[in-house]
Amino acid sequence: MPKSKPLSRGVAIVGAGMSKFGAFAEKNSRDLFVEAFKEMTKSVDKGLDPSAIESLYVGNFSSDQFEHQAHTAPLLADAVGLTPIPATRVEGACASGGLAIRQGVMAIASGMYDVVLVGGAEKMTALNTAGVTDALATAADVPFEIPAGFTFPGFYAAMASAYMHRYGMKPEHLMNVAIKNHDNASLNPYAQFGVTIQKWMEGRVAAAIKKGKPAPTWSTIWDFLHDESGNPTVAWPLRLFDCSPVTDGAAAVLLVAEERMHEFTDHPIHIIGSGQASGSALHDRPELTAIPAAKTAATKAYEMAGITAKDIRIAEVHDCFTIAEVIASEDLGFFAPGEGFKAAEDGVTARNGAKPINTSGGLKAKGHPVGASGVAQAVEVFKQMRGQAGERQVAGDVNLALTHNVGATGSTCAVHVYERRN
């Protein structure tokens, strides 16, 4: 494969915002996108005249199935008053948002536009759990994977079984990822589950007492996480707290050509690397313990940026399941194969560790509205790099950051590298 070249025209993020993530019976994806757009607009330091926006790319996996509403992009453009600009929906399953960012980057780098809005939106909770499971399953290789009974937790559980066999990891190790991401989400006011697992457990005990039921006897979060009544198995070895939730949410970022960025802010975040790759169904890969498309996308993004994995200060990675964060941390080159779970156990990936991962709470605890997740990752790095992440702000100079967004079991992956220069 030829090497990635730097963009022929620089692209910067000058605004970023997201809706609150959660389950909102009264809101559809349009309402959520309006919230994200308003948050984004507020974040533009020198103000935004929406008539400056020339094009919209929006990540959305399946409003068709989740809301019985296809053809989403013009509706979202119209909802924020942007018609008649071009509005394009981008679909790459759970990587739809990352792909939308890449489309925005290419549109500006090509010289076609100077100011592009990138959004992501997904309204998932109108379906029940079985309906969501069936809708997400359409992101798999349906004729050859689904008759085997696989679900998405099942695919990642199969990857976990192979990883455990190869590297000696235990299911307990994965709990470290969930504990960390809930800790981070407890400091993120936009998160769906803004509570630590400790608080979650205490809430369960209090609720039982209030209802006059026998109170569970968990004394530590480890008791809780090992107990089927607290943390039921979904697809062995993965339990409920290994899985990201079903979420409604939206996110938006404003991309501009570098030559015009100072019209919007004196603190832009440059997108200096973009990589995207595709891959086969899970069964058709040489190994189950890594995602080849993620490795390729990362290599491409690092090449374009002219940096290496060790230069990255923080990363938002696609932790749809705890094992996915462990594997991502290896695919991205942060840790050697088989070392990712140890890094999580040792606190290396914690907010105050050497390589903070998912300071937002990740998909696991911030929530995973699938088409919005890739864009929400960019919102978090924008805030962290500008020192605006509030209580969860990482200490020191966050000058280089990365986002890693995966579709399905890794048949699509998008990686972006971000730089702050002043």
Next chain:
Amino acid sequence: MSEETTTIRPFSAAAFNQYIAEHKLMATRCTKCSKTYAPPRAICPNCHSEEMEWVETSGKGKLAGFTVIYTGPTFMSEQGFDRKNPYISGIVELEEGTSISARITGLDASKPAEIKIGTLLSVDFVEFGEGEAKKTYLAFKA
């Protein structure tokens, strides 16, 4: 066109599933580089040749990865699986060097920690439904 050529089935999901219904696990083999694929492929991803042929696999393989699913899709619930009766899905590496997703039978779903990666398996076919509605699923048995 000879009769033999006209009866060659297309290298499609429908043809593969028809073979499954006949209790045959068929693969497609590239006549140029000899690589074998199940699920089938019409174009060889290794050498890009379009000259493929159907071959029957030995039906022998080993477990490469697996899970025990407690919360399945709707069609598995309809087949009687639930939290009290979980099932095993796995990825099986065939002797021919290709791998495929399948149901796994003959192992104890209530003791997942005792299931070993590398367990030797042989092809099995699970049927559900009656008459026109009958469906046959690819499985591997320990």
